[in-house]
Amino acid sequence: ETGVTQSPTHLIKTRGQQVTLRCSSQSGHNTVSWYQQALGQGPQFIFQYYREEENGRGNFPPRFSGLQFPNYSSELNVNALELDDSALYLCASSLEPYRGVNYGYTFGSGTRLTVV
Amino acid sequence: TQLLEQSPQFLSIQEGENLTVYCNSSSVFSSLQWYRQEPGEGPVLLVTVVTGGEVKKLKRLTFQFGDARKDSSLHITAAQPGDTGLYLCAGNSGGSNYKLTFGKGTLLTVNP
Numbered sequence: 001e002t003g004v005t006q007s008p009t010h011l012i013k014t015r016g017q018q019v020t021l022r023c024s025s026q027s028g029h030n031t032v033s034w035y036q037q038a039l040g041q042g043p044q045f046i047f048q049y050y051r052e053e054e055n056g057r058g059n060f061p062p063r064f065s066g067l068q069f070p071n072y073s074s075e076l077n078v079n080a081l082e083l084d085d086s087a088l089y090l091c092a093s094s095l096e097p098y099r100g101v102n103y104g105y106t107f108g109s110g111t112r113l114t115v116v
Numbered sequence: 117t118q119l120l121e122q123s124p125q126f127l128s129i130q131e132g133e134n135l136t137v138y139c140n141s142s143s144v145f146s147s148l149q150w151y152r153q154e155p156g157e158g159p160v161l162l163v164t165v166v167t168g169g170e171v172k173k174l175k176r177l178t179f180q181f182g183d184a185r186k187d188s189s190l191h192i193t194a195a196q197p198g199d200t201g202l203y204l205c206a207g208n209s210g211g212s213n214y215k216l217t218f219g220k221g222t223l224l225t226v227n228p
Contacts, residue, residue, distance in 0.1 A: 004158070033215065042120075042204055042218030043159070056215055090158050094214075101147050101166055102214040107158030 002027055004108035006091050012114045013081050019113065021076045023091030026106045031055070032074040033105065034066060035090040043090055049074055050096075078113075086115045119143070120207055122219035130227050132194055137222045139205035140187045145217075146210035148181055148188045153202040153221070162190075195226045 005024040013019050025032050031050045035043035045058035049068035063079040072093070078085060092105035121140045129135055139148070147166045151159035163172050165181035165188065172179045176199075178191040188205055202223050206216040 035216075035218075040220070042206075042220045043216070045215040045217070048215060056211075058215065092158075097214055101164070101210075102208055103147075103164045104149060104161040105216065107151075107160070109156070109158050112156075 004091055004093050004106050006089075006108035006111050008111060009109065010112045010114075012116060015081055015083060015115055017081050018077065018079045019081060021078075021089055021091075021111045021113070023074045023076070023093075023108060025072045025074065025091075025093030029093035029095055029106065030072050031094045031096065032068055032072065033092045033094070034074070034076045035092065035107075036060075037088040037090055037110070039087070046076070081115045083115050086113060088112050120205055120217055120219035122203075122205060122222050124222060125220065126223050126225075128225045128227065129195055131196060133226075135192050135195060135224070137190045137192075137203055137224070138187070139189065139219055141207060142186065143207070143209070144185050145207035146185070147208045148185070149206045149208065149216065150179055150188070150190055151204045151206060153204060159204055192224075195224075197226045197228050200224060200226050 033048040034046040037043040047057040048055045052068045065077045068074045088110040090110045091108045094105045123138045149164045150162040153159040163179045168183045168185045170181045176193045202221045204221045206218045
């Protein structure tokens with residue numbers, strides 16, 4: 001089975017620009033979550049998509065938006081980029097929880113975004 | 117706001133030594149996961165613990181979930197250079213979206 005694939009691996013953007021990051025989930029996984037990991041920090045939850053709908057959102061402004069497609073792949077869009085948006089963006093896919101417990105996420109290698 | 121505090125933040129030891137990493141919170145989690153992350157890569161799941169007091173062993177790694185499901189520990193026996201990496205604990209509070217709340221991690225370096 002294939003893992004989670006993210007593209008691009010690295011990206012440099014200018015403040016104020018817009019960016020789209022892409023994620024292909026692991027085969028059979030129907031839930032995709034996005035996380036932002038700043039240098040020296042743990043990942044922070046941005047939002048989750050399940051069956052093409054947003055299923056929870058962290059403390060991120062509306063300029064962070066996303067999509068999930070019928071094949072469960074996903075996009076993260078960030079508008080009006082700010083310097084503080086520079087981080088590693090991680091996509092994680094999973095199966096539906098079993099008896100109320102999610103038994104683990106498969107993370108991609110991430111997209112390193114630098115805003116200058 | 118749920119927070120997970122990990123300690124120590126940095127740990128540098130010699131090959132063969134034992135170590136324990138701690139993860140503490142004032143909140144109760146329905147489950148807790150440990151991940152290992154290497155530079156330039158995403159976190160890789162090591163274990164999920166669900167039941168208070170649960171102990172799981174994975175070769176030289178032993179994971180424990182506190183009785184109250186607010187804390188956890190990771191113990192590594194006879195550490196090897198290949199164990200080097202960032203160890204992250206992540207709590208899942210259940211609910212409808214099952215988001216993970218991560219600690220800041222423990223950066224472990226095992227010197228040969």
